[in-house]
Amino acid sequence: MRRKLVGAAVGLLVCALFVGSAMALDRVIGETEISLNGEREHVRTQETNLGNLVCDVLRYYTGADVAVYNGGGIRASADLGEITLEKAMEILAFNNNVVTLEVTGAQIIAALEHGVGSYGFVSGKFLQVSGLRFYIDSAQPEGSRVTDVFVHGEAIDPEGTYTLATNDYLAAGGDGYDMLADAEEIAVADMTDQEMFIAYLQEYSPVFPLVEGRIVVR
Numbered sequence: 001m002r003r004k005l006v007g008a009a010v011g012l013l014v015c016a017l018f019v020g021s022a023m024a025l026d027r028v029i030g031e032t033e034i035s036l037n038g039e040r041e042h043v044r045t046q047e048t049n050l051g052n053l054v055c056d057v058l059r060y061y062t063g064a065d066v067a068v069y070n071g072g073g074i075r076a077s078a079d080l081g082e083i084t085l086e087k088a089m090e091i092l093a094f095n096n097n098v099v100t101l102e103v104t105g106a107q108i109i110a111a112l113e114h115g116v117g118s119y120g121f122v123s124g125k126f127l128q129v130s131g132l133r134f135y136i137d138s139a140q141p142e143g144s145r146v147t148d149v150f151v152h153g154e155a156i157d158p159e160g161t162y163t164l165a166t167n168d169y170l171a172a173g174g175d176g177y178d179m180l181a182d183a184e185e186i187a188v189a190d191m192t193d194q195e196m197f198i199a200y201l202q203e204y205s206p207v208f209p210l211v212e213g214r215i216v217v218r
Contacts, residue, residue, distance in 0.1 A: 025086040030201030033208045036078040038091055043071035044122045047215040050074060051128025053207060054092065054193070057200045059130045062100050062189060064165035066131035066151060068111060069193075070175055072124020073167060083201055092194040096167035101183040106158040108132070109149055110179040117142045125175040132156070135216045147218065167193055 036050040037043070043051050054074060059067040076090040089095075103111075112134050115127035119138055134149045149156040163186065173181030191199065201207065 025084065025089075027085050028082045029085050029088060029198055030083040030205035030207065032078055032080060032083060033206045034210075035080050036091075036209070038074045038077040041122050043074045043128065044124055044126045045071075045119075046126075046217075047128065047211050047213075049209040049211050050077065050091070052130065052212065052214065053209040054197065055128050055130030056209070057196050058098055058165040058193060060200065061191065061196045062098060062163075062165040062187070064100050064131070064163040066108065066129065066162060067165040068115075068127045068129050068170065069167060070115075070124055070170055071126040071128055072175070073169065073193075074128070083205070085198065088198050088201060089194060092197050094167075094169070095192045095194040096169055098165060098189040098191070098193050098196065099168050099171040100186045100189070101164045101166070101171060101180060102186050103162055103164045103180070103183045104158065105149075105151075105156040105160045105162065107179045107183055108151075108156060108162060108164065109146060109158060111177060112146045112149060113143055114176060114179070116145045119145060125177070129214050133214050133216065135218055137218050 034049065036053065037048040038050045042048050051069065051071065051074060055067040055069050073094055074091060075093045078087055078091065112127065115125055116136050119136060132149060132151045135147045136145050137147050138145065151162060166180065170177045171180055
């Protein structure tokens, strides 16, 4: 996944969609060739194709090694076919800033452990991810459920450093992610997560995200 600068021209393109009458919300901005699963009981308990897409978008526009996004921040699904501006705004309704952090492998592992701390129950802190794969042993107690983590196919180095993109809510320690609040902030993107999502759909539709085994339960 290559780095793409988030420039003023793209921001203006997104903003232009809001100019004019309220009918702009009905404007088709993209298309999906598969239903995008943002159902509450799914994005807060397991990997979904929409969660993958949202995280991929953040990583694409920031160039970060990995991206994570709380399932509670994904607020709607999208049916097969055209996607309107209104639907895209519903999916990422909080319109958060996107922050890039410098983190250690140990902080990533701690974040993943926290995300599955309530595994088996619907929890907004459950993380959708990009750039990594991790394994959950659901029989283990809270704090010991993440067994293996791989970043771009390589075993994570707890002492190594990585760049991580996420929304500003998690970056500030929201949902109990204190380990992210302790990380060094590298940059704040000049588009929000919602704007990035809209811009990506405009440029790369039709999209066809899949569940890829980024989160594996043993």
